[in-house]
Amino acid sequence: MEIDQQLEQLIQEAPADRGMPKIMEYAIAPMLKAIAENLQHQDYYILQNAEESWQVTTLRHREDQNVTKRVIYGFPTLEDAGIFAQHNDDPQLMALPVPVTHILFELLAFDQVDSVIFFEESGNYENATDIPREKLQESIREKLKQLKDKMEQPPANLA
Template identity: 45%
Template sequence: MDLDRQIQQLIAEAPQDGTTPQAIAAIAPLFKELAQKLQHSEYYVLQTLDGRWVMTTLSNTRETNRQKTVIYGFPTLKDAADHPYSRQDPQVMATPVGTIKILFQLLAMEGVDSLVFFQTSGQAATGTEVKRSEVQTLIQTHLQQMYPTPRRSSIPPNLA
């Protein structure tokens, strides 16, 4: 499914509370821009039988106290199935998920630091990292540009 259709689907599936669809539409251009930097319009994400995405905690070999939690996006079902976690746990399966939805879900997963998208089948040693903190900063900057905070008047309120 192309990126524009993924955005429309995300908006359509949002709670119809009067604000969420508009909020998604406001930040959709950012998700599309990020997704266009990746090579695939969907990736396979490992998840448990109850639908929770599998998170992997990575440790820095030089600084053992530094860790980060990531979710992997694989370019093919075979790549996902070949991942060590898939082979270790029969309760894990790979599901295709649109790139836009993966990026959007990153915002809701507070325990996840990054998404790592593998671009080339068979090459799981290198991936493209999308950091949660950077996505949040992009969104904040974008929203501030779209909806600037009104400047406070320099006229004292008791001038009259």
């Protein structure tokens, strides 16, 4: 599914209360689109368990083991996800394709996760794109503030 189609689906599925469809359309969707267009794939494979909970991996800093980061990996192919799944002890892990904008949208509310790491090239696990949740949330907050400020300003031609 193309990025614009993914975003349209998110907007249509937004709860109707509190102006959420408009917030999605004018603040959240443009941010998600800008990020998604800088990634190489429209869908990524996400490891999930039988209950469809996404696999969260805790990474530890090489020098300070007390510093951790909780991530979700997005793989470019089913095979790449399968290779990673082999290193886990959970035989019920499966990889399913998820639209990139949906992954980013889920990240906004996924407090247990610090980042999504997207692997862009099959077989290459050294180079990846890291999307931190806090930065994404801050970008959305800034966009919402800009929209709010714009809406509160009276038209310049009022006399």
